[in-house]
Amino acid sequence: MSTTAVPPAATPAPVVGALLAALPAGRVLDDPDVLASYAHDDAEWAPHAVPAAVARPRTAEEAQAVVRACLEHRAPLVPRGAGTGLSGGANASEGAVVLSTEHMTDIVEIDGSERLAVVQPGVVNDDLRAACAESGLWYPPDPASSPWSTIGGNVATNAGGVCCVKYGVTRDYVLGMQIVNGLGELVRLGRRTAKGVAGLDLAGLMVGSEGTLGVITEVTVKLRPARAxxxxxxxxxxxxxxxxxxxxxxxxxxxxxxxxxxxxxxxxxxxxxxxxxxxxxxxxxxxxxxxxxxxxxxxxxxxxxxxxxxxxxxxxxxxxxxxxxxxxxxxxxxxxxxxLERLGPVLTEDVCVPRAAVPEMLGRIQDIGRRYETTIANIAHAGDGNLHPLLITPVGDEPARRRAQAAFEEILADALSLGGTVTGEHGVGLLKREGLQREQSPEVLAMQGAVKAALDPHGILNPGKVL
Amino acid sequence: MSTTAVPPAATPAPVVGALLAALPAGRVLDDPDVLASYAHDDAEWAPHAVPAAVARPRTAEEAQAVVRACLEHRAPLVPRGAGTGLSGGANASEGAVVLSTEHMTDIVEIDGSERLAVVQPGVVNDDLRAACAESGLWYPPDPASSPWSTIGGNVATNAGGVCCVKYGVTRDYVLGMQIVNGLGELVRLGRRTAKGVAGLDLAGLMVGSEGTLGVITEVTVKLRPARAxxxxxxxxxxxxxxxxxxxxxxxxxxxxxxxxxxxxxxxxxxxxxxxxxxxxxxxxxxxxxxxxxxxxxxxxxxxxxxxxxxxxxxxxxxxxxxxxxxxxxxxxxxxxxxxLERLGPVLTEDVCVPRAAVPEMLGRIQDIGRRYETTIANIAHAGDGNLHPLLITPVGDEPARRRAQAAFEEILADALSLGGTVTGEHGVGLLKREGLQREQSPEVLAMQGAVKAALDPHGILNPGKVL
Missing domain, CATH: 3.30.70.2190 (Alpha-Beta Plaits)
Known part of the structure; x- marks a missing residue:
């Protein structure tokens, strides 16, 4: 039998072999059908591709091994929590390795006297909340995705929620974290104490950085006493x-x-x-x-x-x-x-405007929906000025989709013209990259690029997202 | 008369001439007696020198001109608010230009409907507080220095205070700012809206960076309604x-x-x-x-x-x-x-420990005072675990000073061994640089160095501080 007669199987990317070698059995998924379910988060409107592999580490050290394998093979690494993100921050690209934290679900510690919890990144928001309640404590950030989304994902996107109008966003509850940085080093940032100003606030910088600066392997969050x-x-x-x-x-x-x-x-x-x-x-x-x-x-x-x-x-x-x-x-x-998702693909806005501009902005959104013949539903964290117009198009209706896309861009422009921001709590991901360019000056974008290059010199951490 | 017979006056540093040329009359101080009063902040224990000049801009554009002059001549730039800092973050070095914000004292805007204020960096904390009170609003951060210290200095050090135990620190109230960055560009970071996650949180990164990443020319802070x-x-x-x-x-x-x-x-x-x-x-x-x-x-x-x-x-x-x-x-x-300062030079500690460790840490501090024969007074934001042992030595008693220095280092070591930090709210400046090295891993220090180099590539912004 000739060794050349049989067509070779599609060669897996070398990083897949490295991952399989570096991690215990069962941690790496490479079945194409399974991989397809990790191609995108809840922003399927944004570009995405089936990844080369999905790694599901159980420990910080295993997560570090994933980053090191990606570094060695210069493979793009896409960190992913529950995949409930709405901006495409966890969408995969060609040849990428998705690092899913779905098996890092330990609540390591809840300390009532220090009012803090230490958790692995894959802990579901509501699970942490329930565990805290048992000790008379409360973890406030409550995105609508709280039954499914994870603390790691919440931190990576600086998630908001319903009670933010009084209690602030995820950033306000992050004391410290452990991450794998862009050099593959496992490091601790921030602190456990109530206050602390030792050096640059790298833990704060990680919050909302959407996986572009490091992979979160543990988070220490501040808690409040249960409320009235x-x-x-x-x-x-x-x-x-x-x-x-x-x-x-x-x-x-x-x-x-x-x-x-x-x-x-x-x-x-x-x-x-x-x-x-x-x-x-x-x-x-x-x-x-x-x-x-x-x-x-x-x-x-x-x-x-x-x-x-x-x-x-x-x-x-x-x-x-x-x-x-x-x-x-x-x-x-x-x-x-x-x-709403049951009605068709939903394109989600997340503009935040000054509170006094809420009536004006809501009126403009209605007008935009009429002009672009697009169904726009509205939910809003109204007290924060954080509006979520949801643009819905019938499945497969390409002209409707193009009209919705144009309406989406016009809503961003209106929010900016009223002194707002293109994203209040969902993040930039892929969907708001152009909006970010419109919101911020070239000098500020360059400063962000410089920080990214400094902390991810090999460009493997969620490349193409945000910036 | 020979032109060579008269000895030349001491040549001023070239940057001084550039500053005099770039700024309106009266903005640049170069009288040696006056300069001496800008040699250090309230940390006279730390190294300091008489600066080459003091620039006192009145506008953001004038502050930009100062940074550009320093860039052109590669002169170290030391931003300074009221000089009430306790870690030497505003201490001058040989040949440095001190940029004092003492004439940037405009409260630009107080907006009750958005609950925010926009101020120049030289506004004194208590002055902002008083202006807010007139509108039924409240700016919480209240360092003990509030009658004298400035919002710019508070932001640069992420100042704390008495009410932080319930209401958080300066970081929790900064929405956005205007800065001159390390390239001499005048840029806006952050936002005015209640929420926002557009790009990396550079405004947050600036808070507590002690003048090492940029010069703050305007700050937008969040306010609360007046409380009961x-x-x-x-x-x-x-x-x-x-x-x-x-x-x-x-x-x-x-x-x-x-x-x-x-x-x-x-x-x-x-x-x-x-x-x-x-x-x-x-x-x-x-x-x-x-x-x-x-x-x-x-x-x-x-x-x-x-x-x-x-x-x-x-x-x-x-x-x-x-x-x-x-x-x-x-x-x-x-x-x-x-x-206490009336009794002799005060060396100020600022350790923060887990709340449960407060009794143990206070006991150790007493013991250290006894062993090093050093008078240690204690004030503390006790509810935060943020302790301020104040080490006092008689004027001119060099052996007492050395004992106090040794006691200071031992207190830092004990705080770290109890899971604390070397600085809860005063900052690293010069006094806590060694403590920072002990608290954080080489990898984390390197990450900070990389960020610093990325944003201040010419190394002119408060060099030698923090890192």
Whole structure:
């Protein structure tokens, strides 16, 4: 039998062999069908390709071995948490190795006296939250993806969420971390103490860097004591602009709600169609507010929010009768995104504008939807000015897709013209790279490029993302 | 008359001529007597020299001209706020140009609806605070130097303060800034919106970088609504260790005081000797706690703190009778440092340890003072674990000075061995450079060096500081 007669199997990239040699059995996936499911995160609109391999380390040292194999073979490395990102930060490219943290799920430590937790990056946000609650503690950052997304991914994107309007974003809770850096070294950044200013804040720099500066192998987060039960209020409005005015008035009045969310009829209908919750009959737009001020102060803040809802033209405004009703309203907010995805590919905006510009921006988004004949649903962390217009197109309708893309770019431009940013909490990834170029000066982009080159001199860490 | 007979005047450094040519009249100081007063900040223990010139720009463009002159002549540039720093970050070196922001004192904007302020870097912390209060707003970071220190200096050192135990440090309030970077470019970093994740967090990286990455020419800070009046409690203890146990118990119980400060007898006596306040008769150590929880919750939290004081062995514990009494107690805390400076050169520690380690660390500090025959006074942001042992030596006593230096190094080593950091809020400057080397791994120090080199490729920005 001739050795040349049989066509050779497709040669795997050399890095795959190196990974298989460096890691225990079962850590490296190279089956093409399986690899395909790691091609993109929740931003399938953005470019993506099937990776050469997926490595699923269980320890920091195994993650280090993955980085070293990529360094040796100059293979692009794409870190990935749960793949719930909305900007394509975890989308794979040709020949890339995806490092999935899905098996790094240990909660290493919860320390009530220091009010901190130490976790592996693959711990799911809600799992950490539940573990903290058992000790009377609270990890605030609560992206809508919290049932699925991981702390590592949350840190890499500086994830926000519903309670950020009062409690800040992921960045505000990261004390320190362990990473594998661009030279393949396993290092500790930051601290465990309540305060610390020893040297440049590299731990802070890692937050939101979307895997372009290092691979996170452990995170130390700050916790708060469990808080008082929340009071929930809801207001129904005939227009997003009225609702936007209520939001601006609440901030201007000095209130600090623990949530102030907006959901429009398109979202409510999608949730109804999926979960049969009967939400959309009542209003074009719902504002959901919460106060967790303790005792009587919470009642007073809830009442003040209701008064602002009414003054801004709410057709109905009331405090939730019980926790079940309140949770149902917030569940609708949380389910809006997956409910809309059932209707077709969703292109997700994430602009953040000054709070006073919320009514103006919501009006412009409506107008853009009309002009580009694009269905735009709106959910918003309204109290932060962080809006999520969701552009939906029928599956396979290429002209609709092009119109949606044009609408997307125009929303970015409008947000910038109102003093906003192209991304409030989802990150730049692939989808907002052009937006970033428009938002920031060439000098600032060059400074970022210089930092990237300094910390990832071989250019293997999530290349092509952000910058 | 021969032109060679007259000895030439000492030639000024070429950069001085360039500064005089580039800036309006009066902006550049070159009188040797005046220059001497800019040789060091409040860390006169650290190395310093009379600078070649002091530039006092009034605008960002003038600050840019200073950086460009230094770039052209490769002159070291030392940014300086009020000179209240305690680690030598603003100490001058031979041939350096000091850029003082003392004339950049405009509060550009206070926006109540966005809850932000835009200020020039030379605005004094208390002046910003007072201006915010007029609009019902509050800028929380409150270093003890707040009557004198500037926002630019606070940002450069990531200053802390008394209310950080509940409200966080300067970093938590910086939204964005304008800087002159290491290439002499005037750029804007960060944002004005409540949230934003567009690109690497360079604004955050600048915070605490002690002038080594750029010169701050404007800062945009986040504000909070004015808060409820505080309840103040005081506890007198016979030992720092008892007081430390009270602190650990308060945190472990889930309380979040708005201040939790420790002052020992040496400090109280120094304040008495200066201001005749009659404080030191009663106790070896005083703990001061505050709660700003609204309404009845504040009363309850104050009462719980008192109960923890008593359980830890307080000889006396009571709520302040009125705001005047409460303010007097906190004034003593604030005046401790200048009061001690009247007794001789003060070498200031700034270690931060895990909260549970506060009693142990305070005991070790007492022991170190005894062994090195060094007077060590203690003030502490006890609720954060951030301790400020103050080492005092008689003027001109060189052996005492050497003993104090050895005690200083041993305190750093002990803090590290308890899981702490060498600097909680003062910065590395010159005094903690060796401590930083001990705290962080060579790999992490190299990463910082790479970032520094990337953003200051000509090495003119506060060279020799931090790294």
């Amino acid at each position: 039960p929340e009071h929930t209020v809801a207001g129904y409005f005939d227009s997003v602009v009225d609702a936007g005015r209520a939001v601006a008035a609440i901030t201007a009045a000095g209130l600090t709600p623990s949530a102030l969310e907006l959901v429009d009829r398109t979202c409510l209908e999608a949730v109804d169609a999926w979960k049969n919750m009967g939400l959309a009959a009542e209003a074009d737009v719902v504002l959901l507010g919460r106060s967790d001020a303790p005792g009587a102060a919470g009642d007073a803040e809830a009442a003040e929010m209701l008064a602002h809802f009414e003054a801004a033209g709410a057709t109905f405004a009331a405090q939730a009768a019980d926790p079940e009703e309140a949770d149902a309203l917030f569940a609708a907010r949380r389910l809006a995104y997956p409910a | 009046p505080e309840h103040t409690v005081a506890g007198y203890f016979d030992s720092v260790v008892d007081a430390g146990r009270a602190v650990a118990a308060i945190t472990a119980a889930g309380l979040t005081p708005s201040a939790l400060e420790l002052v020992d007898r040496t400090c109280l006596e120094a304040v008495d000797a200066w201001k005749n306040m009659g404080l030191a008769a009663e106790a070896d150590v005083v703990l001061l706690g505050r709660s700003d929880a609204p309404g009845a919750a504040g009363d309850a939290e104050a009462a719980e703190m008192l109960a923890h004081f008593e359980a830890a062995g307080a000889t006396f514990a009571a709520q302040a009778a009125d705001p005047e009494e409460a303010d007097a107690l906190f004034a003593a805390r604030r005046l401790a440092y200048p009061a």
